[in-house]
Amino acid sequence: MSKTIKIDGIEVPFETGQTIMDAALAADIYIPHLCHKPGLSPHGSCKLCTVDVNGRAVSACTMPAEAGQEIDNNTPELNEVRKSITQMLFVEGNHLCPSCEKSGDCTLQAVAYHLGMLDGHYPQFYPRREVDASHPTLVLDRDRCIMCELCVRASRECDGKDVFAISGRGTSRQLIVNSETGKLADSDIEPDDMAAHICPVGAILIKDHGYEVPIGRRTFDLHSVAETDLEEVIL
Ligand code: SF4
Ligand code: SF4
Incomplete structure (x- = not known):
């Protein structure tokens, strides 16, 4: 039986060694991110991919997927935080x-x-x-x-x-x-x-x-x- 996590109520299968981001991408679920690219070591620095796992905020690109995780991703609250992070990235540079x-x-x-x-x-x-x-x-x-x-x-x-x-x-x-x-x-x-x-x-x-x-x-x-x-x- 395949192991699963739940992202926004959707059952998502994963393999041992995959992160939440890996499992989400394989299941065509978008978690916003900027510093992640499949094939490169995860960095966890941009914080855009922060999700709530069983009530705890973690970076989806570095957090290993584990059976039974209930994950909130596409919520108004998380997207508001992501928008603030994005706004900060704009004002910190010259865009x-x-x-x-x-x-x-x-x-x-x-x-x-x-x-x-x-x-x-x-x-x-x-x-x-x-x-x-x-x-x-x-x-x-x-x-x-x-x-x-x-x-x-x-x-x-x-x-x-x-x-x-x-x-x-x-x-x-x-x-x-x-x-x-x-x-x-x-x-x-x-x-x-x-x-x-x-x-x-x-x-x-x-x-x-x-x-x-x-x-x-x-x-x-x-x-x-x-x-x-x-x-x-x-x-
Ligand atoms: Fe490199 Fe900066 Fe471009 Fe990121 S944004 S790839 S650190 S030059
Ligand atoms: Fe992207 Fe260029 Fe606009 Fe910066 S200025 S946000 S790099 S399109």
Whole structure:
């Protein structure tokens, strides 16, 4: 007999070793998330995937599925908290969507739409962060970085390199490049690396491809983030 958990009242089967997120994705149940990508080690940092398990708040991407768990996911209360987290991510960086090449392909923007976010709500931080355009084919715009560490993990776990890291605390926390000069051009990143393509926002972009797909025909112009995530359209 297969083991099951219950998500929003729906019986969901799982295998030993799967997390709640793994089981939900396999059952086509969307749990909002930004720092999770199947195939990379779970990180549990964005907190968007926080669910209630038998009354206790846990991250679905790190919590192992266990038989008998009763999980609340798509509730007004949890989605309100997720919206606040998303609003904080917007005000902590400099997100000017109309001028961003990632607009329409951006998971942060799509999650904001999904959660019904209409404004930043919190005061804007306007942090000063450096843009690194030194690399011939890649650009790193830290203004849009949400510190999800997907590029850090992809570089280490998939590319066998260690190009990125997060450094600093509080408002001075930022993505750094592991090279002698701290510049992308002097790192060993290559355009085909997974780390160069995994960014869910417009912080790491490939040069010379701007607006190849017109706005209106991009991923999230055509599908919601929930549909896209479950169909694995991204990547
Ligand atoms: Fe907007 Fe996403 Fe670009 Fe930020 S990264 S400016 S949220 S489209
Ligand atoms: Fe995440 Fe992109 Fe920032 Fe890397 S550059 S930490 S992938 S948001």
